[in-house]
Ligand SMILES: CO[C@@H]1O[C@H](CNc2nc3cc4c(=O)[nH]c(N)nc4cc3[nH]2)[C@@H](O)[C@H]1O
């Protein structure tokens with residue numbers, strides 16, 4: 001079996017799960033945050049630094065790697081792990097979401113999605129079969145079904161027709177998958193913000209017995225409270241013995257609220273994206289280090305953090321690098337933000353072990369959201 005989820009315990013206070021994800025490239029504790037490495041690199045980080053941070057599974061993306069350098073290049077390199085020198089876990093998203101968020105001139109039919117490359121403008125096509133072919137060539141430990149993520153808001157009738165096509169696409173992905181013994185194909189639950197459509201999508205996909213499930217169609221601009229409500233309704237529909245992955249979620253509050261609602265795996269570009277414009281996550285809340293007030297502040301980004309950045313550099317120095325457009329500055333903020341979220345998930349797992357995740361949430365929120373700097 002390519003990927004196996006082991007449920008360790010359930011938090012008595014919150015119902016959150018503590019687990020282990022067994023993969024061909026290692027076993028990793030859940031709940032976990034997965035850094036995004038879209039083009040086969042977590043921007044500005046080396047694999048050694050990611051290991052130092054404690055990253056286990058990282059993401060790469062089918063759409064981007066299909067366009068550049070092409071999945072055949074990665075296949076000839078021996079797959080993504082060899083190509084990018086990463087011997088821990090890799091998950092690839094299937095490309096559907098990125099076609100809609102990046103490319104132009106898109107057309108969606110039963111067969112698949114035709115679009116123009118956002119790089120060269122050339123006409124391209126992705127189908128369930130093509131997406132699986134690319135993901136089989138890339139060789140990630142976890143691969144995602146090719147789905148449609150409806151926009152928000154979306155009419156109920158559109159969402160219903162879309163989820164039914166996504167279900168038919170999921171069948172086609174299962175049939176097209178060439179390497180089930182070493183790559184676990186996860187189904188992606190859709191259904192928009194409609195609870196009965198979420199039930200329909202979950203039931204159809206659970207019947208296909210995927211080794212894991214993602215909750216898709218969220219973190220697309222809907223209010224957080226609505227995301228939490230849909231999540232509360234959807235995760236209980238998924239098998240308790242399999243991993244549950246909430247796609248595209250990564251702010252501290254959404255991570256904790258997602259864990260409380262039964263999610264095991266998260267990914268988001270947020271920590272790495274905001275780092276590149278000088279915004280950092282600290283125990284006292286967000287800190288925009290490029291702000292003038294830090295010009296002569298010779299303290300670390302976060303006095304409570306023991307990461308490489310916080311042990312060796314000051315806010316004044318990092319601010320200077322960011323203002324001077326020095327790449328090293330982005331590396332320091334990225335390293336810290338990834339370390340902060342990885343450490344946050346460790347503390348969440350400790351709280352689950354000790355049956356006190358709701359208390360932890362309240363304490364963390366008071367500090368993090370009480371004291372924005
Ligand atoms: C909040 O951050 C912004 O929003 C995006 C994250 N939100 C998100 N929702 C997603 C849903 C799906 C889905 O339904 N299916 C597949 N296959 N992949 C998905 C990937 C997703 N990512 C970031 O790109 C960022 O721009």
Ligand SMILES: [Zn+2]
Pocket residue numbers: 301302305306307308309310311336339
């Ligand atoms: Zn730090």
